[in-house]
Amino acid sequence: MIERRAVIASTVGLHARPAALFTQAAATSPVPVTIAKGDGEPVDAASILFVLTLGAGHGDEVVLRADGEGAAEALDALVALLEQDLDAPEGSGQ
DSSP, X not given: OEEXXXXXXXXXXXXXXXXXXXXXXXXXXXXXXXXXXXTSOOEETTOHHHHHHTOOOTTOEEEEEEOSTTHHHHHHHHHHHHTSOTTSOTTSOO
């Protein structure tokens, strides 16, 4: 099992638009991915409902886990996504 940690950069946390963008990316991952807030129970990262129930806010640390071929690359891409302000208006450079 491969694990990566990320700090939520979006100002609104992992809610609404940022959660939708993240879950869409997780759904296209070549391996199933889970996400947990801190030491909490992991949930399916491709489920917007489960991701929203995490209540992950700006600055919170989340743990992503996956296993299988392509897991490291998938997790690296998802971490990079979470560490951007996904709620910033497009073209703002943030």
